[in-house]
Amino acid sequence: MERVTERVIQFDLARTTVRELNQYLHHQLPSEPSTGEIPHLAILNPNGQHNIAVGVTVPARIDIQGNAGYFVGGMNKHADIVVHGHAGWSVAENIMSGSLRVKGSASECVAASGHGGLVVIEGDASSRCGISMKGCDIVVGGDVGHMSAFMAQAGSLVICGDAGPNLGDSLYEAVIYIRGGIHGLGTDAQEEPLTAHDIEHLGSLLKRAEFAYSPKEFKRVASARTLYHWHVDAGAKY
Amino acid sequence: MCGIVGFLAKKRAFAESLGDHVVPMLTCMGDRGPDSAGLALFSKSLPEMVRRFSLYVDDREFPWTDLGAQWSLEAGVALELDVIENHAALMSAVSPDQFRAWLKSHYPHVHLLSVGRSIDVYKDEGHPEEISRRYRFGKMRGTHAVGHTRMATESAVSPAHAHPFTAGEDFCLVHNGSLSNPYSIRRKLERLGITFETDNDTEAACRFLEWRMREGDTLEEALQKGFVELDGFYTLLMATSDQLVLVRDAFACKPAVVAETDDYVAISSEYRALAHLPGINQARIFEPLPERIYSWNVLQSV
Known part of the structure; x- marks a missing residue:
């Protein structure tokens, strides 16, 4: 198995621009490490700047040492990114694979339209977490805000805390697992019993996200599929 | 898109370095x-009868001292004048209505940005x-300040359309977002005799809340009515002589971040505008929830 190199490449964003950092990440990292070692980068003084480590397409370990701004780790493919602080809006937007972990809390639209990979928020995530997710997995250690998993198409959203209003509104085939309370379910979302497959899948996600909860503490929320097709009776409403 | 910022000092040293x-x-x-851009700055209240009038004119060579002398002569009251280029703060013991009427008849092109005992507005x-x-x-x-950076989307770019907006005395409001019913609010207020200075949507919110407070509501009560009346997207940051108040709309469409320490409360649209503040790494940082009223009072010790 490939291991992360011991040599850490440092980027100090107090002295280097985010654009320079991202160009390095896009053009200077090996697409397949010949030595079997994955590059390790440390980003210092992020100070809430936007677009840090967006569009990385190769294996790398990227540690962001502080609070990140909007879109951190957006469109990520293969890289494993850790934000050692809080993050702003749209963390890991459209993530394809790899992982992104936020040690603190994240603002709105976590992993919006994410296709793959794992996104872990150790603290709380704000509203619209997992909006339109298309296959990624999201594990939130704390609470999520309103309209989370809105129109989520595929993948799993695991919430270890509570959910705000309108959870899972207009869900497609993404599945929500929630340990805490639900302020309110959105249109067409319903609670369902956990299946054996859910318990196995959830157990594996919790393990990968490094949370010690038992899958049995969670409820499953999924689409009732009543919005999938136009129903002629609804015509009378208009 | 617009930016909002707010700062309230909890220690005197932070008021002095605001x-x-x-x-x-x-x-x-x-x-x-x-x-x-604009900034509303609040400091210790002037004596009971004195008002500060923040004035703006689109002329950097404007003869402010002539305006002051004429006012003093005609009204028969003393004044103090702090001039910075095309902005002046005029302090005088006079009723706001009397000064407003005088200004309108003698200097119609001079804008009155704010009136009060503690507010001073620049935009x-x-x-x-x-x-x-x-x-x-x-x-x-x-003691506290409210600022705004504007990217105009719904009305003209002009100093008058810049934020903060003010209404009444010692009240100002900045807004990130857009209202979809400013004209219906405006028509309702105009029927009550309230006059508007611009066609800006934020002015409708500002005058609505000030009208409610004149009718006896606290700012919090006025905002509860605002949640019903104001349709659209908004993060609103408001200040009175002794309070800083923040709200977001029901959908929390527009951002806001709060950082609070023992020394200050700092509010901004984005965290990166707070990253330079002393002690920020130890601050309690949070995102305000939708339709919840956050308010901080100016401490007597500051």
């Missing part, structure tokens, strides 16, 4: 609003960094 903290916040939020066209320099925001002191 400008040092607020200018980098405004400058940073210039990325969200590069076309105009102008241009990049926030340039405006901060022009009006020497860095040197300003005060």
Whole structure:
């Protein structure tokens, strides 16, 4: 198995621009490490700047040492990114694979339209977490805000805390697992019993996200599929 | 897109260095609003009968001392005048209505930006960094301040359309977002005799809340009615002589971040505008929830 190199490449964003950092990440990292070692980068003084480590397409370990701004780790493919602080809006937007972990809390639209990979928020995530997710997995250690998993198409959203209003509104085939309370379910979302497959899948996600909860503490929320097709009776409403 | 910033000092040292903290916040939020900017600054209240009138004119050579002398002669009251380029703060023991009427008849092209015992408002066209320099925001002191950087989307770019908006006395409001029913609110208020100075949507919110407070509501009660009346997207940051108040709309469409320490409360659209503040790494940082009223009072000790 490939291991992360011991040599850490440092980027100090107090002295280097985010654009320079991202160009390095896009053009200077090996697409397949010949030595079997994955590059390790440390980003210092992020100070809430936007677009840090967006569009990385190769294996790398990227540690962001502080609070990140909007879109951190957006469109990520293969890289494993850790934000050692809080993050702003749209963390890991459209993530394809790899992982992104936020040690603190994240603002709105976590992993919006994410296709793959794992996104872990150790603290709380704000509203619209997992909006339109298309296959990624999201594990939130704390609470999520309103309209989370809105129109989520595929993948799993695991919430270890509570959910705000309108959870899972207009869900497609993404599945929500929630340990805490639900302020309110959105249109067409319903609670369902956990299946054996859910318990196995959830157990594996919790393990990968490094949370010690038992899958049995969670409820499953999924689409009732009543919005999938136009129903002629609804015509009378208009 | 627009940027909002707010700062309330909890210790005297932070009140004395207020400008040092607020200018980098405004400058940073210039990325969200590069076309105009404004700042409302609150300091210790003037004596009971005295009012400060913040005035703006689109002429950097404007003879402010002539205006002052004429006012003093005609009204028969003393005044103090602090002039910075095309902005002047005129302090005089006079009723706001009397001064407003005099100004309108003698200097119709001079804008009255604010009236009160503790408020002073600056706003102008241009990049926030340039405006901060022009009006020497860095040197300003005060208990609290509210600032705005504007990217106009629904009405003209002009100093009058820049935020903060004010209504009544010692009340101001800045807004990130857009209202979808400002004209219906406006028609309702105009029927009550309330006059508007611009066609800006934010002015409708500002005058609505001030009207409710004149009718006896607290700002919190007025905001509860605002949640029903105001349709659209908004993060609103407001200040009175002794309070800083923040709300977001039901969908929390527009951002806001709060950082609070034992020394200050700092509010901005984005965290990066707060990253320079002393003690920020130990601050309690949070995102305000939708339709919840957050308010902080100015401490007597500051």
